[in-house]
Amino acid sequence: MPSELLIGLIFLPLLGACLTVLPWRWSTRLGVFAGLVSLPVLLVALTLAVIREGAWYYSLGGWTAPLGIRLFVDPLALLMLWMVAIIGGVAAAHAWHDFRPGTPEGARFWPLWLLLTAAMNALFLSADLFNLYVCLELVTLAAIPLIAMAGTATSIRAAMRYLLLALLASLVYLLGVALLYNATGTLDLYLMTQTLAASDGPATSLAFALIAVGLLLKGAVFPLHVWLPNAHASAPGPVSAVLSALVVKTAVYLVYRLWLWTLPAEDPMQGAVELFAVLGAAALIYGGILALLQERLKLVIAYSTVAQLGYLLLVLPLASVTAWQAASYQLLSHGLAKAAMFLAAANILHAVGSDRLADLERLDQRTPLSLFALALGGVSIMGLPPSGGFLAKWLLLEAAWQEGRWLLLFVLVLGSLLAAGYVFRILAAALRRADPTEAEDAEGTSPIGRRQAGYALLLALLALLAGFGAAPILEVIDAGAPAGWSAP
Amino acid sequence: MNFGWQALPLYVVLISVVTAMLIFALGEGRQHVRTTLNLGGAILKLALIMLMLLAIQSGASFEFRMSLLPGLDLVLHADRLTMLFATLSAMLWLITTVYAIGYLEQSPNRARFFGFFSLCVAATMGVASAGNLFTFFIFYELLTLATWPLVVHRGTPEAFAAGRLYLAYTLVGGVLVLIGLIWLHALAGGSDFIVGGSLAPLAAGNENALRTIFVLLMLGFGVKAALLPLHSWLPRAMVAPAPVSALLHAVAVVKAGAFGLVRLVQDVFGFDLAASLGLADVLAWLAAATVIYGSVLALRQSDLKRRLAYSTVSQVSYIALGVATGGMLATVGGLVHLVHQGLTKITLFFCAGNYAEGLGVHSIEELDGLGQRMPVTSVCFTLGAFGMIGIPPLAGFVTKWYLGAGAVAAGAPWIIAVIVASTLLNAAYFLPLVHRLWFRPLPEAMAERALAIRGGRMQALVGPTVVVAAMALLAGLFAGTPGSPLFWVIRMVGGES
Amino acid sequence: MIALTIDAIIAIGIVWLALQTVRGANVFSAIIMFIVFGLIMSLAWARLHAPDLALAEAAIGAGITGALLLVTWRRVHVLEGRTPQVGMAARSLWLTLPTALAAALLIASLGWVALTLPAEPATAGELAWQRLPEMGVSNPVTGVLLGFRAYDTLLEMAVLLAAWLGARVVASELRPGALPGPAHEEVPLVGALLSLVVPISLLVAVYLLQAGGSAPGGAFQGGAVLAAGGVLLCLTGRLESADQTSLIERIVLILGLAVFSSVGLMMLPLGEPMLAMPGVWAIYLIETALLLSIALTLVLLFAAAPGLRRSS
């Protein structure tokens, strides 16, 4: 039974996408419901199964690896799937208003959205390098049109740049896969390990280097982040949320998989984690500073993503159970918080008509709920308690401390200060009053506005709650720590 | 986790959180509901605290524990120190709320204001009842968050500049605490506050680590406590409305920092360990320097609230000074100042607010002759000023008495020089104000200016002022009475060390 | 030796054409070079014992891609009346040099690594040969595509669908379609030619489809050929763009994905694993659906139109 859950996670959205292509309104609704609402239900069952049975493989078509393609589910995958379900689901609910079924926009939006969901689910479950390539391409090709749905010149330009670099990234990755296949005779992530341990030579390391660069490009890691800010900032709100919270994480997820699971512990290529850490540190600082320099709300949030991704790479050299917890929790809390912020930003943009920081005065009057969601998300991003982000930062610092990485510690701290800088810059802009004596104007928020704000708030509250519910989550996560990281 | 009777500290914190949320949800209109909520929350909280106080008197103990991370618990408990701070904040919150309702009448963004106001108090309660450093830190940072909107409440460029500075300082301070905390966690695990310190068994071999940790935490808490090189945010934060300044200075932010220092010395390191590592001296010197420096700078301010702010810089360090001096007497002096400074300073800020609201008076020069226009406020101000100087029988005297005696008893007579010098400086910057109030002629323009507070507003503004002034007076006058802050502190220190 | 010479010539041709594509005097000639590059590539595939690829490269890589490139080039450059720009000259040396250097390093290292790779037969490949009989088809490539790695193929259909959906999202309202309007001037011979070519393409497609089981060919090649027929119909104005995607078109578009998924799911209740093929018929069923979907998607992508209809 549990394995059918995996199938459901991939194929329900996929078939849902097929349904939404059909022209009827009911088919779209049915497709969306089948593809999105079912996910949390499946995941509850899956979570119980994972807790009960631990990680397991599922061979598609009954063809065992290395011949066939396997699915693999473990706590990390489970975490990512949950994020897809929750963040994707809430973002979809938010999108429901702007992209109603039956309208031309809705007809264009939902199939892509469901394909994106299916692609991410497939990606997080796949255990096959080439299959992952297909998944990555599907993610890219589903995500970029969604960016372009905004229709503005900036969004088109951003989509184009994203597309070109994503294609470059995919191809670089594919080249690596080709080399690896030849060197190991298999495409399975987990079978490969044994062969890799036996083989050595420049080919596998070049292959991993290629894969790394491909993933770093897709994951928008400094200095290869250049496509991200505009793409994320110019997309429609729910799309931005999913892009920042989930899509870029796919690449990071694969880096984790490859370096922590596939690569043997003693492989010299493990040295690349130091490079990742350096890049992560640079991203943290650079992204933070750039976020401080932005004049538009969504760009600030987008650069914040660049910075926050740095945390995820910084963890790699630490190799401890704490570091593992830190990485998982950062994945989760950043996802929730960032999605909340983008949804809130979309509401603000909608209400104000501009997301230039200079135009955002008196937001606490105009869009109080969205601002609140934005602020709560910001709290988590800054890593201030009580929030999931705080716990993640705490774990990161603790992990860095345990390993005696002082420089890393410094960078982490600096990064969080920069984050505080840009978050509070937004809030300051939002609370500003052009004329302090001016009387309040009771602009009522429309019911729709309230509902839309409610979605952002929901995610923000989840990010907040993550600050309290860590113990059970981490208990599950701990069981999935990669080999070598679980030792106390 | 235990959500029953034992979790009372949690509920005390939650009351304010819920109040805040309801206020946010209520929005800008519905003034009466909001007022009812505000006062209801404050009174309920005070009642709960009184209940806890009684229970603790009769030997009960409270603890709420919840695992946040493996090996790290969120602990809320209630020891005597908690109750001291919690009672003070709850009481002053109630009074300040009344005051703020009057103060902000007709001004915009009240929902936001009162929401964050409540949140701020929730954080303060959390700080008070935190049972370990980790929990303390959580609420400490929450406090930063909740205060910032209050600091920038006016929405003017100066307010934002002040807010920026405030954040820069407090966030960096938070980071320092965080680092220290992580280090400590690595050394000692999630150590709870234990009277006399929980680190003593670790001391051997870890001296330098512990020293560094102490300094990190000290600087971190020192930011909010406005210790010497870290104080500049405080005067700038004066752009906030008067109730905020009052709360900031008397109850919440600054006190949280000072309270952190107390916890650090008393319950984390323990005074003996801190002293044997030479750390208590460091803190004492720093605090002493702050005491003097703050006073000297206060002398140079011509804006009333800024002068009060620098006075706070100076006065709050008494707390740290007392605790760092060690010994029963000085500790009593330091801890009791937690309450005394709160009462006195809130009086002064209320008065400053009354002057500002009533006659638009902000600078010291404008105080001339106001004793005639606003006699009650001026009497309260005078009482507050005398309390700050430490003139008996006001509360400030009791503090200084114990501090001074404690300094000698602890073999650090140089501290007397600090206290005396500070007293003189206090007098030097407060007495001219009193002089202006009572002995300068009232300028024509001021005599003709209409008093902007009257009617119900008058009661809401002057009433709390009188109440806190009376409390500041009575806390000193009846210091020997059972139930007075001094009495409580003496029992606490005497019973525990 | 002769074989080696041929290989060398093909290789030189490939590299030269690649260079020409990149350095071509103008975009148009670059596209032409690229199309030729694709054709030569299919020769290389043939030389490398990959006839399936040779077919696919010719039909898709060179054919459809080329057609897409050319029609887009026309829409972007010619219709706008812009003078084609010189390819490389505009970048300054400071921008060119690092790239060139890096590319050269890349070529060197890639070449070196590829040459030092131990040429050991791959395990997965060996297994595929061994277990091919279980699939019921004799073409190992089809076996892999629709059997062992059917999941890849399924997702690939999703990619194709996503591409079409994406193209719909960014469809230009200002410049509808690349198709000639109704007033297109008819060349006399075209009609006769079409009436010959289109049925042939259909025939070839069907042949490729059924041959895929045992010989080179399959849904992709067949679909591409069918699409080529469709492209011709478009180019000659037999088909013109419609404002809406018709229901049939929609169904055909998702047909591949839906049928593939359904067949895969079908076995689940029977206790079989997902995507286990119930028999050869299922492979052919899926292949047919894939062929139709691929062909229609490619034609629609070429036409850059929501849908097609017969010209009035």
Added chain:
Amino acid sequence: MILLAIILPLLLAAACLLWTPGHWRALLPAASLPAVALALLPAERSVLDWALLGMTLGPDASGRPFLLLLGVTWTACAWFALGYIQRHVRSFWVFWLLTLTGINLVFLAQDTAAFYCGYALMSLAGYGLVLHERSGEARRAGRVYLMLALFGEALIITGLFLLAARFGNAELATLGERFAGAPEADPAAAFLFAGFAVKMGTLPLHVWLPMAHPVAPVPASAILSGVIVKAGLFGWLRFLPPEAAGAAPPVLALIVLGLAGAFYAALFGLTQQRPKAILAWSTVSQMGLLLTLFAASLLGVVERELLLPVLGLWVLHHGLNKAALFLATGCAPTTSSWRILLFAFPALSLAGLPWTSGALAKDAAKSGLDAAHMPEWVITAFALTSVTTTLLLWHLLVRLRQTDKPAAAHPAWILLTVAGLLLPWFWAGTIGQAAFPDMVKIWDGLWPLLLAATAILIWQRAQIPGLSLPEDEMLALGRRLRPVIEAIPKVPKPAPPAAEHVSSALMSVLRRVEGRLTQLPIVGPFALALLLTAWIIGAF
């Protein structure tokens, strides 16, 4: 009664704060009557352990003369003030009554904290009295008064801290026994001595006194000079038991200081022009004498026992007479012969004319000093101060005649003068010091007066021109020095840091970098470089 003494003035002060004193103002002088009762009625003691740090209040032997002085003088002066004060009436009475509360507390306190509480209240409320006229001169005087008062308080509190560390809120009565041998004794005693010396106007801490007393309204000057300065002495007596002085008390040094003050002040007073300033300097001089006596009482327990009544008598005598003289300055004493007579009684009493209370006090003092085995020159010098005092009071009379403006003679003045004549005798009787002088003593009292009279005659004959010096002699010196101090060059402020420029430049650079980075030909090589780096890390 004790509480009444504290609370009555407080209540009246509150009443005055709220309402301008109206027809009930006649009550105001009564505020100080409980003190009289406390001085005369049998001792009682209240322990108020709920108040402050645990208060104990009650009159004792050393306090009674002070209380008597306080009660009588204050009542009389208040009576005088009822009519005299016309401006800032409320303010005057509030401070008047607060001062009264404070000094009551000082004289009644039996524990350290309560004493200090009263002392501080008295000092600060006294500021209001000094400043009553609100003139520029009053302000200046007030400022100096306040600064020195605070300085004194600071010294006192320092001393008290030192005591408190050992004894807590020490009960004053037993302080002496416990003081002995305590390591803090010496520094505590030094601080306390210096602190109270400020109030006493002991050289060189007297600066405030000649400034403050003249500017205050007449009744205020009267109590300042007559009563409040005595609080300093009272503090000495309370906190400096003979045991406190330790092994080698610097008694002689203190005596010299006291005598020097007595002579210096009297002589300096001769250079003054304003009657009240002259009287103030006289007070400084007299306080020097009290210091001498007090110093002698430090020698040991026996000496203290011996001199304590003498000090009490002296306090009573000087207080009443000095207050009477101050009131006299408000009653145009030279405008009629009976007024001159009335003026002469206290003046001559101060000068020590036999049969006056002054003579009584001086005799007692001399015999006390004798009994304390003081060197002969001390006693001689002590006697010689009568000469200077006489000269000074003569000078006062001369100045009064030149400046007097017509004014009504207030009955309070007469009352006080009479009290000054009689009360010390009465008091001496109650403590067994009253004795009619024999001839030796009469001569002892008379020769200084004769000497002074001779000097006056010579002076008038020789027509030596009067010298006029400012009242605030030390501050005047300071003013001379100011240009010198200001000439010291100031350290220039450093230029504002260039950090802002640097950071904004950095920001614009970063913006440009980010703009460039988005271009493929730039980000591409980066990616390739990363690739090679990663590869090199892994492969080599």
Added chain:
Amino acid sequence: MSATATIYLLTAAAVFGIGVYGLLQARQILRQLLAINLMGGAIFLLLITLGGGAEGPPDPVPQAMVLTGIVIAVSATAFALALLVKLQDATGSSDLDPPDAE
């Protein structure tokens, strides 16, 4: 390794490099897309050659992969071309980095 394999491997390496260079250097997006397709072709060539295509019997797995890759490439190219047209509509330029932006 056979000579044929060597030849094609080197060809693949060269074409990939040329593709990278072209992608990064080209101004027009059309050219960049061509370059991307060249890179794809090079990878496919590498896969097949390494998959024993030169010696036979060929490994069917890489062949299937390449087939999938080709379809993906054409999908991506098709979408990119549609986006290009839209880009020109929206910005009036078919370049990402117009010369004046430098």
